[in-house]
Amino acid sequence: MAAVISTALWADVGSETNLPIPRFVSMKASEGNVRRGPSLTHKIDWIFKHRDMPLQITAEHGHWRRVEDRDGVGGWVHYSLLSGTRTVIIEQDELTLLAKPEPNAPAKAKLEIGVVARLGKCSKTWCRLNASGYRGWARKEALWGVKPDEIRD
Known part of the structure; x- marks a missing residue:
């Protein structure tokens, strides 16, 4: 047993x-x-x-x-x-990186579909990314390379 x-x-x-x-x-x-x-x-x-x-x-x-x-x-x-x-691939065309993990936060950059970004912190619905020197937050559902329930500090 x-x-x-x-x-x-x-x-x-x-x-x-x-x-x-x-x-x-x-x-x-x-x-x-x-x-x-x-x-x-x-x-x-x-x-x-x-x-x-x-x-x-x-x-x-x-x-x-x-x-x-x-x-x-x-x-x-x-x-x-x-x-x-850890890196992710952007799966949404013209994904907007935001200054904060909030839907109405100021935009920092737009990323094309297929861009590879370095993965930082992740909450339940948001992840911090670094792509070509641009840093910001994106909705987790627009990324491949992170689990839907994954939290990163």
Whole structure:
């Protein structure tokens, strides 16, 4: 019976890192091979070519992480290509960054769909972003790379 309880407790953490699965990370490298399996002998299906791109880790095996991008496209990458630095992709065209996490706050900048921004604090509905030197707040629902219920201090 203890083995069953133990299995249930570990179902949501990575077998290698004990960190939550799934979880968001970003590309550390400006280029990274995405393979069909967790080793150098597996075929390269494509290459990620965007430093800081947010990815979601869905599995772990040794030094390899199975990742997915915002389109659900995935594969295995070596952990050395990934960073714990959190970034998001803007999913709303002309998203307005606001000075405060309030709907009527002054605008600081507008971001195009697909822009990658560094993720800061997040409340229940707002996140602080930094994109190309512009800092401000955006509604969480307009971002990919942060969980809907995630709070960050």
